[in-house]
Amino acid sequence: MTKVTFEILGRPYALRRPRFAGHAYDPPANKAGKAKIAEAAKAVWGDKPLLRGAVRLTVIARYQWPKSATKAQRRAVNGFFKATNPDLDNIVKAVMDALNGVVWEDDQQVVAIYAEKIKTTLEQATKVAIEPLSEIDDADEED
Numbered sequence: 342m343t344k345v346t347f348e349i350l351g352r353p354y355a356l357r358r359p360r361f362a363g364h365a366y367d368p369p370a371n372k373a374g375k376a377k378i379a380e381a382a383k384a385v386w387g388d389k390p391l392l393r394g395a396v397r398l399t400v401i402a403r404y405q406w407p408k409s410a411t412k413a414q415r416r417a418v419n420g421f422f423k424a425t426n427p428d429l430d431n432i433v434k435a436v437m438d439a440l441n442g443v444v445w446e447d448d449q450q451v452v453a454i455y456a457e458k459i460k461t462t463l464e465q466a467t468k469v470a471i472e473p474l475s476e477i478d479d480a481d482e483e484d
Contacts, residue, residue: 353402355427378439
C-alpha cells in the first residue's frame with residue numbers, strides 16, 4: 342500500500358484534557374474535533390481495509406500569519422515556526438485518536454511521527470500523511 346495524504350481545512354484541532362464531574366469524560370469539543378478529522382480521512386480512505394502493521398505518521402499544522410505580522414517577521418526563518426499554543430503533541434494525539442478504526446486498528450501501530458506547527462499565507466489546515474511501513478506479522482506478539 343502507498344502513502345495516503347489528506348487535509349483537514351480550518352484551524353488545526355488540539356485535543357483537550359478530559360473533564361471531571363464525579364467521573365472523567367471527554368469534552369464535547371474533542372468529539373467534534375475528532376469527528377472532523379475522521380470525516381476527512383474517510384473521504385480519502387474510503388472502503389479500504391484497516392491498516393494492521395507499522396505506520397509512519399506526518400502531521401503539519403498550518404496557521405495563518407496574524408494580520409499584525411510585519412514583512413520582516415514573515416521573512417525571518419525563526420518566525421516560520423509557531424512556537425506558541427496549542428501544544429504540538431495535542432494536535433498529533435487528536436489525529437491519532439480520530440484515525441482509530443478509520444485508517445488503522447489502533448494508534449499503537451504508529452511507530453514513527455514527524456510533526457510541525459508552521460505559520461503560512463496558505464489557508465489554515467492540518468495536513469496528514471499516513472505511510473504503511475509493513476504488513477502485520479502475526480508472529481510478532483507482545484513482549
